Amino acid sequence: MQLETLPWSRGYRRNIADQVDHAKHLAHGRRLAALAACYRQTYPDRHIYFIGHGAGAAVLLAAAEMLPADSIDRIILLAPSVSWAYDLRLALRTARYGIDSFNSSQDRLVLGWGMRIVGTTERESNTAAGQYGFTPVVVSRGDAELYGKLRQHTWDPVVQWSGHDGGHSGSNQTGFLRAYVLPLLVSR
Numbered sequence: 001m002q003l004e005t006l007p008w009s010r011g012y013r014r015n016i017a018d019q020v021d022h023a024k025h026l027a028h029g030r031r032l033a034a035l036a037a038c039y040r041q042t043y044p045d046r047h048i049y050f051i052g053h054g055a056g057a058a059v060l061l062a063a064a065e066m067l068p069a070d071s072i073d074r075i076i077l078l079a080p081s082v083s084w085a086y087d088l089r090l091a092l093r094t095a096r097y098g099i100d101s102f103n104s105s106q107d108r109l110v111l112g113w114g115m116r117i118v119g120t121t122e123r124e125s126n127t128a129a130g131q132y133g134f135t136p137v138v139v140s141r142g143d144a145e146l147y148g149k150l151r152q153h154t155w156d157p158v159v160q161w162s163g164h165d166g167g168h169s170g171s172n173q174t175g176f177l178r179a180y181v182l183p184l185l186v187s188r
Contacts, residue, residue, distance in 0.1 A: 004035075006028065006031065006032050006035070006059070015054075015055075015110075018055045020118055020119070020121075020123070022058070022121060022122055022123060025055070025058035025059050025062055025121055025122075026062050028059045028062075028063075029058075029059050029060070029061070029062025029063040029065075029066060030062070030063070030066060031063075032050070032059060032060070032062075032063035033062075033063040033064075033066035033067050036048055036050075036063065036067060036071065036072060037067065037071070040071055040072075047073045047185075048071075048072040048073055049072070049073055049074050049075070049076065049184075049185055050063065050064065050072060050074075050075045050076070050095075051075075051076040051078070051181070052076075052077060052078065052080070053077075053078040053079055053080075053171065053172060054078075054079055054080065054081045054110070054130070054168065055081050055121050057077045057078075057080030057081065057082050057121070057129075057130075058080075058081070058082050058121035058122065060075055060077070061075070061077075061082065061086070061088070061091050064090065064091035064094040064095060065090040065091055065094070067094045068094070069093045069094060070093075070094070070096045071094055072094055072095055072096065073095065073096050073097055074095055074096070074097045074098065074099070074100065074184060074185075075091060075094075075095045075098075075099045075100070076099075076100045076101075076102075076181060076184060077099065077100070077101040077102065077129070077130070078102050078130075078171035078172065078181070079102065079103065079104065079107055079110075079111060079128075079130035079168050079169075079170075079171050080101060080103075080128065080129045080130040081110070081111060081114075081115065081120055081121055081128045081129075081130055082120055082121050082122060082128065082129055082130075083120040083121075083122060083124045083125035083127065083128065083129065084125065084127045084128065084129045084131075084132055084133065084134060084135055085124065085125060085134075085135055085137070086120075086122065086124075086129060086134060087137045088134060088136075088137070088147070088150060089137060089143060089146055089147075092146045092147065092149045092150060093146065095149070097149070098148075098149030098150060098151060099149065099150050099151070100151045100153060100184055101129060101130075101133065101134060101150065101151070101152050101153065102130075102153045102155070102171045102180070102181075103129060103130050103131060103132060103133045103152060103153070103154055103155065104130070104131065104154070104155030104164075104166045104167070104170065104171075105131055105132060105154070105155070105166075106155060106165070106166025106167060107128075107130060107131050107155075107166065107167055107168045107170075108131075109167065109168065110167075110168035111128040111130045111131040111168060112131060115127060115128045115131070130168075133152040133154065134150060134152065136150070153180070155170070159176065159179075159180070161175070162175035162176040162178075162179045162180065163175040163176055164176040
């Protein structure tokens, strides 16, 4: 397995600037989409997974929306700070095995209080999907089936042993990643 990181953030303590710069999310989404398309063309039989945390979800979703159907394997969103009403239909078409989103109602500081002040990444709401989950956008008959590829994992106190305390950075803890995220990279 090969891992690549796409640096897009302004860096330490620049979270608010990263959160509200939708043009930057789109620009880095284009960059990621181009990298994924090139990788898929060079290595057609290898797996491609997008994994992002917080505002990084906006970058991943923008990239997925720019790619053809079934061109990546899976999208994993950790505490995404996009809106709970974000339309995932294009991204769900792109991800062969769907989207896994990890949310926590205990993420009160960043996704609770923080979203009330600065809003979600696409400036549509002040309620983030990473706190309460996504609400499916069902407009046509096939949309409900498409949203069947969305798996929402809600934080539960029983996972505290893994280091995830329910807060915004909990899903980045090594024990949590090893126990709950890594298995998604080896399963279908």
